[in-house]
Amino acid sequence: MRRVTWFNLCAIVLGIAFLYLPIVILVIYSFNASRLVAVWGGWSTQWYAQLAGDTAIVGAALMSLRVAFVSASLATLLGTLAALALVRFGRFRGRLLFASMIYAPLVMPEVITGLSMLLLFVAISVDRGFWTVVIAHTTMAMCFVAVVVQARLADFDMSLEEAAMDLGAPPLRTFLTVTLPLILPAIVAAWMLAFALSLDDLVIASFTTGPGATTLPIRIYSEIRLGVKPEINAVCTIFIAVVGIAVLVASLLTKLTGARGTSARIEP
């Protein structure tokens, strides 16, 4: 029997309040008619209207979405392959180095990742821009993808694959018709994570970007270094709304597919 004590309840309520209150305040202030934070000038959507005309911000947002889409897709492909190699191939030459290169970027400070990427691009004299940011984000995100997909592969029922092979399906076909559909939820989740990581990143993008490839975080950062601005409150609110809806849709989707997955599995 689980008892909910006062202490536990307080910890949860205070914790959730601490996590959400700042975001709620930000959203409320984005509708403040007054430019000053101290003054509540009534509800207004003027900052949103101003935003629509701000081509620099809109352009940066589109750039961010493009970078995130391409790098998330590449990272999902490479990360899934890496997870397969780690889980399925047992010992191979250089496995330790491979595993270290997968785990190290997870905790590597972004400043160092960004710096080292930039120095590489300078060393091979590549012009920095869209593709250098994509490569940097792919490298960082693929490691997160590998970890997520690996977890799913680790508790995968191997007898399903063996059955397909025994019935004469070649490895590629087995993979496409048996393995892939079963690990697909993890791959989708990993893609979303990679997308969010790319969209979120300021430091690595700052190092690896070039002219004409300003992402939204870089743009926001350069605006807010000088202080709080109501237009930026509006940008952030839109961002939060989009992310909130995406996560909601995703969790509903996983609930649907997850329910199907568990019903197919035999309960122990």
Add this chain to the structure above:
Amino acid sequence: MKRAKSDRSWRSLVIAAPYLWLLLFFLVPFLIVLKISFAQSAIALPPYTPVFDFSAGWRGIENFFENLSVGSYRLLGSDPLYLLSYVKSLEIAAFSTLMLLAVGYPIAYGIARAPRRLQAVLVVLVVLPFWTSFLIRIYAWMNILQRDGPLNQLLMTLHIVRQPPVWLASDTAIYIGIVYSYLPFMVLPLYAVLEKLDQSLIEAAADLGCPRWKTFWLVTLPLSSPGLLAGVLLCFIPIVGEFVIPDLLGGSRTPMIGQTIWMEFFGNKDWPAASAVAVVLVCLLVTPIVIFQHQAMRKAERD
């Protein structure tokens, strides 16, 4: 026979693609950082010497090694700015990790003791802010901590303070920002172990007359140590290298090491110094990971 062969070529393709990518875009860049940390700063493009000159053949490589210098590392030792910066980063990371434990443990414990149905919802609620941009969450605190922001307005209306205190550009603001941003990374690993904790052990301790705090200290806490260690590492290591939080919320008196690298690189354009700072930081951060790995391996041997 033919099938085994095609099997093997598939295998090598699956390994090769991510392997080569990581070698080229993770390992090689780091080796370049290492190389440049031994170079000398120069007013040129790129702003350091020596550069590998392959066209000069063997002579070029020899020339390169002759010109290697430990100047950047000597600079690190001689200028107290760097040492102070490292100390400050480690200090902030250590204290904020302790704070994260103090804040995160009760939350993780509370969620793990909540009714099953509610647990999944609560975990989603804890993770959800992580999906919104890191930058936005820090910016939200810039709003709140401003001189005439909501926090000071609240404190003034409640007559807790007379003069609005200055929150921004201080270490307090850095701590608030870090605890806020890293909380999910502390709560999740702790929740993962606490949720699996065998409730009957706690009941047994209670039946034998053990007071609650003692049960916590002797049973719950030791059993949750794997999650605790994971949470501490997941927070401590990235916090040491943190850039955005101290840059936006902190003052400019003593920069954290992430800021120092950023300034050396973008401000002073001293690439060798920035690289040397980065190399020393990686060495500092690798040590706890190696210790952790070593202990995990010892534990695996014991089990």
